[in-house]
């Protein structure tokens with residue numbers, strides 16, 4: 001019998017990729033295409049939604065061609081995507097009425113600031129969507145399109161427009177306009193979905209003046225959404241999840257208390273909190289991890305704004321290193337304990353501090369401080385900021401972390417991973433496949449098509465390297481206490 005495959009469509013902020021997995025969950029091929037970013041005004045970030053779909057389709061065909069695979073050997077398609085990015089299109093013609101407004105776009109931030117003054121609305125949004133009012137999420141982006149694109153509101157009220165996050169837009173196009181749906185994880189990032197009642201929130205739809213007829217149906221992340229038809233083949237689309245949630249699934253964090261950390265430009269941490277939503281006391285977001293056959297798992301989410309970006313700063317800003325990888329070598333040249341601290345608050349500090357007036361700072365400089373100390377301290381700052389979030393998650397959930405599962409570009413750094421294990425006093429597991437996002441989409445899709453069960457995924461998970469904590473408790477406590485002191489002194493800087 002011919003080998004069978006699963007296609008994971010991974011539509012990210014800067015590129016569209018398709019990853020081809022075989023029926024053992026092994027990567028057989030990857031095709032990738034950059035997508036254009038459009039910056040019409042300061043703080044505005046858009047993409048051409050048609051290009052998003054076309055580039056995704058191209059990478060899908062290319063990976064199949066390059067690996068000499070027949071469409072009939074593709075079992076199913078899974079989708080994972082940049083979250084919150086908003087597309088509104090004409091139901092009849094399929095044409096977007098405006099460019100996709102990307103999650104990073106802050107055109108509605110003034111409006112959000114105004115909304116934040118309304119305390120009743122603030123708490124309503126936190127208690128029902130798990131989010132905090134922010135331009136990041138889809139709700140105010142949809143409202144902006146309806147308020148600013150000529151005729152959009154009239155058309156929406158006549159039931160002529162559809163809204164979708166990127167997964168929904170891809171699905172609608174793949175099924176030639178037959179299916180308008182999303183999964184729980186993506187719905188939970190719109191600030192329109194009630195994660196407690198598991199339905200679109202009518203109060204918020206009224207508040208943002210968004211007609212319910214525009215909204216997609218919300219389904220389980222392993223649902224059979226529809227089929228992609230090509231050359232007389234029907235390929236089922238059976239898995240959808242937002243990128244961070246897909247990575248949590250790809251890392252097999254199925255149990256309450258399990259956390260994955262993605263070390264990219266920023267760090268994204270998600271903790272599975274089980275079947276009930278946990279609301280944070282530390283400014284973390286509550287979100288839906290996934291729905292599997294109608295059963296929901298929730299997650300707590302926190303992010304470090306500047307993580308790998310701080311390594312880029314060492315490379316491009318300070319020109320201390322030629323490439324990110326070299327940071328590991330230079331950090332290991334410092335033999336004594338850390339005495340220098342870098343707080344990478346270049347854009348303020350997020351959870352649990354939430355101080356947008358904090359600024360990047362360096363502490364503990366002495367006459368013998370050299371470049372290696374700065375590089376080491378910058379790497380360590382990623383681990384300290386991640387620990388800040390993990391401690392908050394443990395407090396919010398009441399569960400102590402057993403091991404941290406890591407992925408993303410900077411998890412290749414052994415010094416950083418060992419320091420992370422030491423400062424957490426928890427083992428850090430680097431998976432063999434660090435393409436966790438695409439893997440998560442493939443797993444969901446494989447479950448959807450009946451190829452795998454959760455147990456198979458757990459068995460299939462291979463650890464490339466495990467970092468065991470080695471630091472003694474007194475030193476760990478002292479280092480972390482000094483970090484907290486450094487953070488407190490970097491705060492409230494900007495006037």
Ligand code: ADP
Nearest residue numbers: 264265308309311312324325408409410412413
């Ligand atoms: P993104 O998906 O956000 O673009 P990636 O997962 O590709 O990020 O990771 C790239 C980031 O990780 C960059 O910011 C880079 O500076 C950092 N990085 C990559 N390799 C290393 C390394 N070996 N050590 C430290 N940082 C690294």
